[in-house]
Amino acid sequence: MKTERLRTKHATLIIALCFAVLAVRIVYLQFFRAAFLRDYASAQYYKVIPLEAKRGMIFDREGRILAAGLHCYSVFADPAAVVAKVSAARLLSDILGLPSQQVWAKLNKNSRFVWLKRRISWDDKEKIKSLNVKGVGFLREDRRFYPQDSLAASVLGAVNVDNRGIEGLEMHYDEYLRGKDGWVKILQDSASRNILLAPETVTPQAGADIMLTVDAQIQYWADFYLKSTVDKYHAKQGSVVVMDATNGEIVALSNYPFCDPNHISRESIPLLKNKAVTDIFEPGSVFKVVALMAALDTGTFKEDDQFFCENGLYKIPGARLHDWKPYGTLSFTEVFKKSSNIGVGKIVAGIGAQKYFEYLKAMRVGERTGADMPAESSGTLKPFSQWSKTSSYMVPIGQEVGVNLLQLARMFAVMVNGGYLVKPHIVRAVYFSSSVRHLSVEKERVIPTATANRARNILLQVVEDGTAKLAYVPGMAIGGKTGTAQKFDSASGRYSATAYRANFVGFLADLVHPVVIAVSVDEPQGSHFGGVVAAPLFKEVALKVAAYMGSEKVYAAANEKKRP
């Protein structure tokens, strides 16, 4: 009996001890490991899916899509799960457009995950899906798509594999375009199927859409005619800027050679550089317009004042000034019509170098325009204290000074818009999810309207009866100035005798919104004159722009010219 009681006691004690151990374990798990275990369990039942924010679209001024984020698929495989690898490789290679050997090698890798091909189309994904190849899966990704291919590529730029802007507007406005990523935490069943039960969500914020001032149709013409000209003259490169003179809106901006941002590579990325904004060059005779405006504004000279142009050779301090053709006496207007370096030198001498320098500063030469595009160069202008006696003759004819093409276009706009220096811009509006931000027009008066009109009238004569006759169209109010700039050879420290830059900057004055078209062709072969190489390119673009922008009068005149 005693033994039985003892046994019962022992058994009770052992059971009590077991329960005590369990109780201690429970207390330990509940109070000391609770957080860890909760997370451990939720990791098995819950899945966090990152939600990538949709990158904003880029439109032209008429709403045409220039850049958009589209769904695409990347196809991967688990080599261990793929059976009949030879036939699978053959079937997949046909759809993926890869050699079957390459696919077979990937399917034989000693790994549980291998990319077969990144970013295939939905159509190809469906074809692969219908094959029912075990061990092959898909991952949906967003891919930037540029529907117009190389059109305005140097303006738009491109994105990297992570959908971040690396060039152009994609980079400059990346903060707006990219939005904010989100995530969703959802329940999964034992078969890893998603169950959307009260999911915890941080909603992704889509990037803002951007509307440009660029008109894709005009951009097409600028691209088309620029390419023909550069190819025709076997030039190194070329640029065209079409700008609304009244408000600084860039209607087209083209740089050739082009690059297709849908297929960028390490080699093609430099072609995305916006050379019209980043590259500075000595402008040559197109720069004479600053002297023109300064002379008229100061009242030093009038249109019919006479200048003796020294029959083409003029000794100045430290150098000799040449004209491309010997001229005797020319009127003020003729100096610009014939593009006489000596005449312009004498005009600036009459104004005074210091005064002329003040106009250069007023025109913001040597400063960035502030256009909303990345990597804009500021240009070069020596401080007046560093000017030599030669400088006051060389700068007015576009040497010893550096500008980019956009700065030249802005300078010419002053003469068409009544004397205002406008700030060029390429984005018209940014469309956020609940608001729209319109970018404001910035301009400042630099010369009176009357002076601007007088300068404009002289440039109209340059085209009608001057060095830019190849840009002339009867009935159209086209003005402009040619420029043929010798390139500076840094190796020899002298101006090159063979390398030139042919420039022409002109305007269409009788449009409701007058436009300035600036053209620059780098190192053309065969002919290097701005009036021969750049002016016809200007004319082709100008005819299209005039018709397209709704000037019936201009269009009729252009038609009249072309009718047989």
Next chain:
Amino acid sequence: MKEFYNKTWVRASLAVAVVFFGTLLYLHLKICIYLEGYRLSRGYQVNNELASRKDYLLRVFYAQMSLQHLNQWANDNDFTSVERQRLLALDMRKELAVRQESRLSALFNRLAGIQPVSAKSDNRDMLLKQ
């Protein structure tokens, strides 16, 4: 009747029944909610699938209808881009003479006093007003 309800087995049976039906209802509702969750998840999948299809169609559309293709087509078919609001119109500047194919028919036309036909419009303003 009161006595009947006071009996222990009856009470127990009722309690079991209440618990059973309560649990059944709870589980039924839970399954319904889970099914909705599955359907919602499937709805998102279908939505994504349709979005992918839309994107694919957009890409195919632009492959054939980009500005380059449109301008090329306009050029090949004697159309011209006119204005922003009126993008395409027949290019009146290009004159398309309709040529007779045989000398015999040309001779016949001359004898019959039929003038060669051209597709040129006499009224250029039509282009601007259409």
